[in-house]
Amino acid sequence: MxxxxxxxxxxxxxxxxxxxxxxxxxxxxxxxxxxxxxxxxxxxxxxxxxxxxxxxxxxxxxxxxxxxxxxxxxxxxxxxxxxxxxxxxxxxxxxxxxxxxxxxxxxxxxxxxxxxxxxxxxxxxxxxxxxxxxxxxxxxxxxxxxxxxxxxxxxxxxxxxxxxxxxxxxxxxxxxxxxxxxxxxxxxxxxxxxxxxxxxxxxxxxxxxxxxxTDVQLSAAQRAAREAAHRNLVAGMESVPLDVSVRFQPVRMRPEELINLRLGDVVTLNHPSTQPLAVTTAGMTFAHAVPGSHGTRLACLIVAPAKEEDR
The missing domain is CATH 3.40.1550.10 (CheC-like)
Incomplete structure (x- = not known):
């Protein structure tokens, strides 16, 4: 002030x-x-x-x-x-x-x-x-x-x-x-x-x-304007680009192991071969996929998530 x-x-x-x-x-x-x-x-x-x-x-x-x-x-x-x-x-x-x-x-x-x-x-x-x-x-x-x-x-x-x-x-x-x-x-x-x-x-x-x-009564024109604004918002959000990642399960390592990593070293992944990869954006998993290729490019195929007893 x-x-x-x-x-x-x-x-x-x-x-x-x-x-x-x-x-x-x-x-x-x-x-x-x-x-x-x-x-x-x-x-x-x-x-x-x-x-x-x-x-x-x-x-x-x-x-x-x-x-x-x-x-x-x-x-x-x-x-x-x-x-x-x-x-x-x-x-x-x-x-x-x-x-x-x-x-x-x-x-x-x-x-x-x-x-x-x-x-x-x-x-x-x-x-x-x-x-x-x-x-x-x-x-x-x-x-x-x-x-x-x-x-x-x-x-x-x-x-x-x-x-x-x-x-x-x-x-x-x-x-x-x-x-x-x-x-x-x-x-x-x-x-x-x-x-x-x-x-x-x-x-x-x-x-x-x-x-x-709940007490506000909207006219037909106001309802139409609100619905049009909602449609425009949804259409705009659908075209927003997002960064999407396809991830294996994370691997736990000790700091000394990270420091000692050298070119050619092999890091063992704990991801089961029968379990699909997680497809994530903004830290949220929204689908599952298996790796593959599309022509000369790497790709993944969206699949159903693995059942709990198969993990």
Whole structure:
């Protein structure tokens, strides 16, 4: 989260015009376009209500605008946060798990300054004092009330503040590889600005989004477009080239045997002559074959897998 004295790189990276992003097929996105649209409506409502809370509570010109909704792992999200920053752990009863509401320490100090009658301006970068902490907690209480209101269309929740941390690495709200949905907001309070985030575990919000899909009535044109997109996707995937291997059973050797291998040495294979070879791709066996030739080229013939008693 960046205050006015931080580089704008993070804001630019999370902005709507950031351009295309690489797709990781090892971690496919589970949110459909309908899911994203549902969350977008909820978070845009939250941004408007958040703006109202800041303006009325601080009596300063404030603005909160939704930038993006993205899926990360929890470890990637925590690594993207700067330290120190304000990280609020939030329970979302009756939903499982812990959510995070986070924004820069600079904005937190500016907000407290306005609540105490100040004019904002440069702020110290330090944890809050025992007097300042209840003021920020009171502000969080109002903000979480607006988050509850914004999410009513998705789920009925009771957000409650669990605690506040300043070092993201000390926040244990999920496993490193757990998928999370992160909404990023551009946040301005007086002359201070930065990026605020709301992070929810995918397992917390996804079942509620998935349940809503059964209530969506598609028109004939929408169904036809979805079916055409599915056909195009299947046709495109069928033409994707894959590396395929035909393998014998692996051989176990000691390191000294590998080191002492010389040109002309013979390595005995433990593959039974009656057992077909495994045909694999990406480490998965999908067929079995026996070696042979096709004209002058080596080839293999796909056969049924050997029965257990024949092995």
């Amino acid at each position: 960046a205050g006015s004295n931080r580089p704008a790189g993070r804001i630019n990276r999370r902005s709507k015009g950031a351009g295309p992003l690489p797709y990781d097929f090892r971690r496919p996105t589970k949110l459909s376009r309908e899911h994203i649209r549902t969350l977008q409506i909820a978070y845009e409502t939250f941004a408007r209500q958040f703006t109202t809370v800041l303006t009325t509570s601080l009596r300063a010109v404030s603005q909160v605008t939704l930038l993006s909704i993205e899926q990360f792992t929890y470890d990637e999200y925590i690594a993207s946060l700067e330290s120190p920053t304000v990280v609020a752990k939030v329970s979302m009863e009756p939903l499982p798990g812990t959510a995070i509401v986070e924004f820069s320490l600079d904005i937190a100090m500016t907000s407290i300054d306005h609540m105490l009658g100040g004019s904002g301006g440069p702020q110290p970068q330090r944890p809050l004092t025992d007097i300042e902490t209840p003021l920020l907690q009171g502000l969080f209480g109002r903000v979480l009330g607006e988050l509850r209101y914004a999410l009513e269309g998705i789920a009925s929740v009771r957000p409650e503040l669990i605690g506040i941390e300043y070092n993201p690495q000390f926040v244990q709200a999920g496993g490193a590889s757990d998928p999370v949905i992160v909404a990023s907001f551009e946040m301005k309070v007086g002359a201070s600005e930065g990026v605020a985030t709301v992070c929810m575990p995918l397992g917390m919000i996804f079942p509620k989004l998935q349940g809503d899909r």
